[in-house]
Amino acid sequence: MTADRTVHVVDDDAAVRRSLERLLHSASHACVSYPTPAAFLDAVRELPGGCILLDVRMPDMDGLELQDRLIQLGVTLPVIVMTGQGDVQTAVRAMKAGAVDFIEKPFDDEALLGAIEVALARVGRPDQTLASTEAAQRIAALSPLERQVLDALVSGRSNKQIAFDLGLSVRTVEVHRARMMERLGARQLAEAIRLAVMAQLASGTGPDRLGVS
């Protein structure tokens, strides 16, 4: 089966759609964009492959709802979710809803293209068990405090809030956070969150565990 490297862009903003087309074409990706989730859902049945680049924030139906729909429709194309800056909660929800990755707007082209490469490599391998198990192993290597910090971050709490919750200084939380990132081999918070969510999927614990629904 030949890999279809088409990127399906769903975003309500015409300028963003256009710029993504420009960028993806310049990187030699096929690109089709849809102004609304509905438009995408209309077309999705005939899609041969590729990956989906989904804006999480859209008027009528947001990205998360669209993900649900896709799952219901049995669409297994990997989804990358575009979120607003620092919208950790939405990112976590997207990951739980089955997104392979999320990326914060505005983004670095390399980051986007890298994520797309990873996603496309996963086409036809919707089973995330392998990655999930590995994520679980990495998470298990964390100290209890680092784990607490990660969980808190995943549930969308700020350093300051975490410091208050755990009775630590903000400085200490920062130190633990940095060490946690280092141990997970994550350069960005998004990566750490992704690992956390994937580890959870592996352990089979429900989404409630993270306090985000």
Place this chain on the structure above:
Amino acid sequence: MSLTGVRDSQELRHSIRDLVALSTLPAIWKGYDPQQIADSVAAALLTMLGPDVVCVSLPGEREEAGIEIIRTAGISAELDNAIRTALQGWLRSGSSSQSASAVPLGHSTLNLASAPIGFGSDAILVVGSRRADFPSESQRLLLGVAASEATIALQRWHAEADQRRFVALVENSSDFIGVAGLDGVPQYINAAGLRLVGLGGLAEASRLHVLDFLMPKEVALVRDELWPRVMRDGRWVGELEYRHFKTGAAIPFLVEWFRIDDPRRGYPLNIATVSRDLTAQKRAEAELLHLNDTLEHRVADRTSELAEAHRKLIREGRDRELADARLQEMRQELFHAARLSAAGQTAAALAHELNQPLTAAANSVAAARRLLANGGEGIVTALEVMGEAGEQILRAGNIMRQSREFVSRGETEKRVERVSTMVEEARALALKGPGAPGVQVRLHFEPNAPHVLVDRIQIQQVLFNLMRNAIEAMHASRRRELDVATSLHDERMVEIAVTDTGPGLDDDVAVRLFEPFVSTKPNGMGLGLSICRSIVEAHGGRLQSEANPGGGMSFRFTVPSAPHDGDNNDR
């Protein structure tokens, strides 16, 4: 004394016999009380001197009643009476100081001879006779001797009475009273003392030593310190424990020891003690102490109960305060959050608004860079793409410009503001939130009320909240129309109405609509309307809700209209 006048040896013999008799009287009188002594003297003189009357008058001394004995012998009752009367009259007349006198007695005279009894007292011994030769010299002598003997007897009796009283006092005292020799051997212990220490009698005591009366632990102290001190200073008072000879039990005593000295020569004779048994007192004290203790305990218990209750109250109070404070804090946080949520929603909306052109611009720039790097005909496309990027950056700038005023803070002063501008800005923001697409918005501005005097940011927050509520209420409605209309409420106030075509209020929300934390929305904090109301009221206006006849809700609020000069229609 002279015996001149004694007529014969017979008389002399009588006199001597009488004297001897008189001299024996004191021995007889031993143990006699004054009454008995007086009787005895009177009887003796009647016998010896053969007078008509003998009188012994002893005025009362101290608490005793006076004694007056008048004895007659060998006379008629009538004469007895007369003599008594005469004699009493003479005694009262005060002439009794004279040793001899005569008082008239009917047709005759009663000759009296008297002698004082005692020293300087009014006591007197009187003998009277109708015989003219009375009193003879020997009679006088015998009278004098009798008076002397009576004096001595009475004095002795009084002295003995003192002693008897003293002895009675000591004997009846409930205190331990004892006298010991300087060698420490008891010489006298009163009945109470014997009883208190369990001794059978004085004989038993006299075989003991003072130190034997003490509890062993007290012995050294008494022997080495207290006894020498009493010998030296003459006195010691303190508490000591005596020993009960039968039971061995300790008996607490308040002990007073003192030295008794020979009154004339001054050397010490005895050591005496008056010791009070403190057992009862100690018990009472102990009881009192216990009572006090228990009382104190009870008081302490009660006090601690009260203190505990007080503490509890304080704690509860503090808990309540804390809870109140926490609630207050929470409210403030939420209030802040709500204010922020409007602002935060604004910011989020803005961020999203900005993110879109920025994302587009960044993508375009990245695409152009790649195209340029690849060279070839891509360069033309790159130019186009760069143009698109520029547009998006300008778009971002525009959004910033539009929004800046809305989010700017620190303006809390009321100013004259144009209603239409405020409403339009708020609408633009409200429509950026979710659920807005498909909502048809109609604005109507009353031309005669173009300006209001308000804090723009605050009133825009009200407008924003009301419009958001309206939009959110209509999310499932087929007809989704949002009307904002201004009108003249009166000369002073402008009314702004936000009307929707939603389902209207939930029944259980309707009654508490403006209360904080009342919300039917999953993510609603229920603060919007309560904030709106406080803002409106702070402007001197009112916020009211009413259901529309055709369905949906109307929220109307009033704000002060700004005095507008004429047809000044511009801002």
